Each structure stands twice: as C-alpha cells, then as structure tokens.
C-alpha cells in the first residue's frame with residue numbers, strides 16, 4: 638500500500654463557472670486558475686502523484702503551458718490515473734475534504750463521489766467526499782476562495 642496527500646486552494650473570480658470535483662455548481666463566482674480551477678481534482682491529483690512518488694501536478698501539467706489553458710481537470714486526473722496504471726498501481730480508497738464558506742455543497746456530494754470514482758477506476762464506496770465551512774475564519778471563511786484536501790491509498 639502507498640499513501641499520498643494533496644492540498645490546493647484557489648481564489649474566487651467573477652465571470653467563471655464554479656467546478657468542484659468535476660461537477661459544475663450554480664454560483665455567482667468561479668475559481669481563478671489557468672485550468673478550470675477544480676481545486677478538488679487538483680488536490681486529488683497531487684495525492685495520487687504523491688503516493689506514486691511521481692512529484693506534483695505543477696510538474697506534470699505546468700500552468701505556463703498553453704495546452705492546459707481552461708482545461709477540464711478531469712482530463713488531467715485521467716492522465717494521472719494512466720500513469721499510475723502503467724506502474725501497476727490502483728486506488729484502494731480516497732478521502733476528500735472541501736473547505737468553503739459558500740455555496741452549500743451537500744447536494745453535490747453524491748454526484749461528485751460517483752463521478753470521481755469513475756475517473757479513479759474504483760467503486761463509489763471507496764471515494765468519500767466531505768465539505769466543511771471554517772466558521773468564517775481564514776481565507777475560506779471570508780469567502781475569498783476554496784481549499785481542498787485529499788488523502789489516497791494505492792494498491793500495488
């Protein structure tokens with residue numbers, strides 16, 4: 638077994654869709670980023686790459702590369718999974734936490750879990766997605782952005 642963790646944070650920006658865990662969420666702001674700003678998938682990719690000893694998402698998909706401008710982060714996630722699969726690695730389970738003061742994320746947890754399990758090539762029961770506010774403290778609490786945390790366990 639190999640364990641990995643990943644964290645990511647992005648600032649809110651007007652005029653962008655909000656995409657979290659591959660799900661587009663109705664909100665008046667999105668997240669600023671070179672890609673689609675999917676902070677959940679970025680944290681997850683870093684946890685997967687970390688467990689596999691393959692560095693980080695910025696190394697594999699640099700934000701200076703025009704090829705990744707506005708890219709659907711699920712494409713990056715699937716590429717990370719391809720790299721793991723080539724090395725004989727698969728996901729045992731993943732546990733994700735999203736820190737956001739708003740919007741309300743509870744209705745999106747189940748679809749997010751199903752979608753991510755598909756990309757992670759494992760059963761939905763092995764992917765847990767949680768959301769929390771930070772009680773109005775810190776950058777997430779002030780509504781400046783969203784942070785995500787991921788822990789994964791890989792099977793060899």
Ligand code: MG
Nearest residue numbers: 645646676679
């Ligand atoms: Mg990111």
